[in-house]
Amino acid sequence: MSAINDNIVPAPQPATPQPAAPKPAAPEPATPEPAALEPAMAASVEISSGKDRGDENFPVGSWLIRKNLRAHVHAFYSFARNADDIADDAELAPDQKIGRLDRMEEVLLGARETGSPSALRLRESLSQSGVSTIHARELLVAFRQDATKTRYESWAELMDYCRYSAAPVGRYVLDLHGESRETWPASDALCASLQVLNHLQDCAGDLRSLDRCYMPQDLLASHEMRTDDLARGNSLPGLRATFDEILEKTRELNSQAAALPGLVKARRLRVETATIAGLARRLTRRLERGDPLAMRVKLTPADFFSASLAALPRFA
DSSP: OOOOGGGSOOOOOOOOOOTTOOOOOOOOOOOOOGGGGOTTOOSSOOOOOSOOGGGSSSOSSOTTSOHHHHHHHHHHHHHHHHHHHHHTOSSSOHHHHHHHHHHHHHHHHTSOSSSOHHHHHHHHHHHHHOOOSHHHHHHHHHHHHHHHOOOOOSHHHHHHHHHHHTHHHHHHHHHHTTOOGGGHHHHHHHHHHHHHHHHHHTHHHHHHHHOOOOSOHHHHHHTTOOGGGGGSSSOOHHHHHHHHHHHHHHHHHHHHHTTHHHHOOSHHHHHHHHHHHHHHHHHHHHHHHSOTTTSOOOOOHHHHHHHHHHHHHHHO
C-alpha cells in the first residue's frame, strides 16, 4: 500500500536572512504521528476481511428497522466492521493496528478528511441523525485493546471488555431511535451475551490465528484446563465444564436482556430486539449441546424465521 500523503509533515520554510545575524540553527525534526509508524499506510487505512452483514450471527439493520434509519445503522456497522478487521488482521503489528484505528477516530471527529471512508460516512450519518460519536469511539477502545491484549483473567474482566466491544452497538441503535437510557442495562446484557456466544463459537480459531483467548483464565484453571487445550479438535471434559459454566453466566445475561423489548417504545425496534433476544437464547442452547471445537455451532435461516415469528404477536 502507498503512503498516506497527508501524513507527511511538510518541511519548514527557511527563515528570511537578517544582516549580520548568526547562522540560524537547523530546525528540529518533526515528530512523526502514530500512524506514520507504518510507512505503507494507504490513502485508506481500512482492511476488508470480506465479511459483511450477512456473515453475522444476528440481523444488522434488518427490514424490521425503520426504512429511514437503516442507512444510518449500516454506516455504523461498516465503521465497526472495518475497525474490527484491522484489530483482527494477523499480518499487522500492534502499533500498526493502533495507528490505523487512531486514523479512523481522527476522521470520525473531523480532525482529518481522508484515510477512512467508513469513518467519513459515519461522521456524515451522525451529523444527520444527531447521535453522538461516543458509541463509535467506545468501540475503538475495545479494538485497540484487541491489538495488545490476548488473555482475560476473569469473567469480570471479560464483561469490562464487552462494555466497550458490544454495548456501544446496542446503545447506538437505541439512541438512533430516540429511546430512553432506561433501556441501556437490558441492552448491555443482550449485547454482552451475543459477544460471549461469538467468543465461544470462535474460540479455537481466535487462538490459532491471533493467539487470542477470551475464555476467562480462572475458569479454565478451575477445571484444570489451559488455553492451549482449545487448540484440540474436540473438547476435553474440563473444557466442556468450562464452556458450560460460561453458558450458565450467559443464560443470566439472557434473563436480564428479556426485559429489553418491553422497555422499547418504537414498535419495529421492539420486534427487532425481541427477535435478537430469542436468537441469543437459541444459540445458547445450541452451544450447550454442540462442541465448538469440533464444528461450527451456528444458527440457521430457520432459526431467524422462527425467532421473528415468535416475536411478532407479542411485541408488534
